[in-house]
Ligand SMILES: Nc1ncnc2c1ncn2[C@@H]1O[C@H](COP(=O)(O)OS(=O)(=O)O)[C@@H](OP(=O)(O)O)[C@H]1O
């Protein structure tokens with residue numbers, strides 16, 4: 001009897017890709033890892049070498065259902081389908097391009113990845129019979145796949161429309177647009193494909209879906225994840241924070257403390273790298289489920305590996321929760337000095353192998369929402385850093401009642417201090433950098449229009465640059481005309497000189513707003529840690545709309561960094577270069593709409609919070 005094939009459960013994005021490959025939607029791509037293809041599968045080293053040696057691997061879904069068998073072929077990994085996924089909400093809507101051509105030929109094809117607006121419904125009505133392709137792949141829709149399908153079906157009821165679900169995932173790379181075009185074309189055949197216009201207000205009949213999908217921060221599940229060395233203060237801060245949460249009431253709180261988890265959920269695991277990863281993934285899994293149901297999970301394991309922390313973040317976000325990472329960055333010397341449990345001394349004597357910080361690594365997080373060094377500080381004071389960050393990010397407001405704050409104020413600290421601290425960081429002007437390709441058309445328009453709109457306000461500065469920016473060119477002549485028509489002074493326009501984007505420009509900016517998602521990807525490939533402050537202008541506008549109107553200026557930038565909407569194609573501001581004045585006007589209209597929505601909130605003088 002032959003031994004069973006090794007099995008592997010791919011990541012959600014890879015499972016979506018598998019479905020596209022099997023259904024023919026990805027054609028001409030027919031497998032994984034073909035040269036230059038965005039459809040890739042990453043396998044653990046042992047499985048990769050098994051394939052390389054001529055073996056086969058079975059890909060299974062998270063429940064273990066075998067979906068396909070992969071082998072190494074001439075162009076990459078060849079895929080032989082086994083079983084088709086049969087369950088899951090709206091499975092019946094997942095059709096292959098061949099089935100769609102057979103059942104729905106003759107309809108105008110319209111891709112949908114967000115809630116439809118009034119403007120878009122009018123556009124759809126004008127199109128006649130339509131096929132709404134709901135793009136439900138991982139990371140693509142602005143809401144959950146089920147939410148998008150429920151909303152799209154509701155819109156379809158008002159039209160002559162068919163709805164089909166397509167698991168086109170977001171690969172967050174420059175190859176995405178090409179894949180999108182080929183998938184849409186495979187579904188459309190010879191029928192036209194029309195993109196929805198940008199803008200408008202979400203249809204009132206979708207409000208309940210929008211509400212359920214985008215819960216108010218007070219209702220969204222939240223995972224507070226403290227990471228740091230043993231003795232850094234994770235448990236102490238986590239406990240103090242939970243006490244505050246419980247005193248305030250209104251939320252269910254679950255503690256997943258490192259030590260406690262190891263005595264229960266993870267009993268028997270060692271401190272090898274593998275077992276630590278298992279331990280953290282277990283914590284992540286439980287925390288994600290808690291967040292799925294709107295609860296707050298407070299976790300405080302060491303979690304020394306970046307990759308595992310990222311996996312937890314992904315699990316939580318997948319479950320619709322928010323993930324907030326606190327790096328308790330107390331240095332090793334201080335943790336060792338405290339040595340509350342006497343473990344460091346033992347580790348130094350070699351009595352505990354693989355001890356974090358001594359004989360096992362701790363990878364410092366680059367993506368922490370807040371970093372707290374507890375050295376020489378009171379617990380209350382260190383906790384303040386966390387509660388301020390939580391409040392600023394729009395998750396929890398754990399401010400004590402004023403009377404209580406006054407009572408706890410010591411050594412000249414007053415109840416006003418947290419607010420004062422937040423203000424101090426915003427005293428210099430907020431620096432906003434606009435980015436497009438050549439820096440002669442869209443980004444100069446954004447910069448000069450924004451400067452004109454801001455007038456004499458000194459709380460903000462605008463600049464622009466291009467991912468492939470020309471050096472010292474003036475504004476494109478057509479765009480310059482549009483700028484002049486819209487009240488931008490001739491001096492400003494004449495004084496403009498284009499420039500290429502540099503790392504320093506990104507580092508120096510508080511907020512980088514790009515014309516298209518591809519520009520955002522370009523910037524992040526260069527400066528990955530800037531991910532919170534680099535957004536498309538449309539993505540920023542949509543994200544800002546979700547943040548309470550009382551939050552403005554630098555606080556708004558921080559809040560959006562933590563609660564940003566996905567960058568979808570609808571957000572892209574298309575390039576009008578050399579497409580005539582009408583195209584330039586349309587682009588200008590789109591930019592004006594977005595700037596009008598966001599600028600008043602970025603200008604300190606008008607931001608409601610102050
Ligand atoms: N080898 C080794 N390395 C690090 N820590 C050790 C080790 N052996 C035991 N301990 C005790 O276990 C606690 C850390 O467990 P965690 O589950 O948080 O660790 S991990 O996230 O799985 O890496 C940690 O507790 P905290 O001090 O609360 O962090 C230690 O008390």
Ligand SMILES: Nc1ncnc2c1ncn2[C@@H]1O[C@H](COP(=O)(O)OP(=O)(O)O)[C@@H](O)[C@H]1O
Nearest residue numbers: 230231232233234235236340374377378379382
């Ligand atoms: N500002 C502070 N914040 C948190 N802990 C502090 C602080 N100052 C001193 N400590 C002490 O440091 C130790 C931290 O231990 P613990 O919270 O168990 O750390 P961990 O969970 O990271 O191992 C405790 O004894 C705590 O009283």
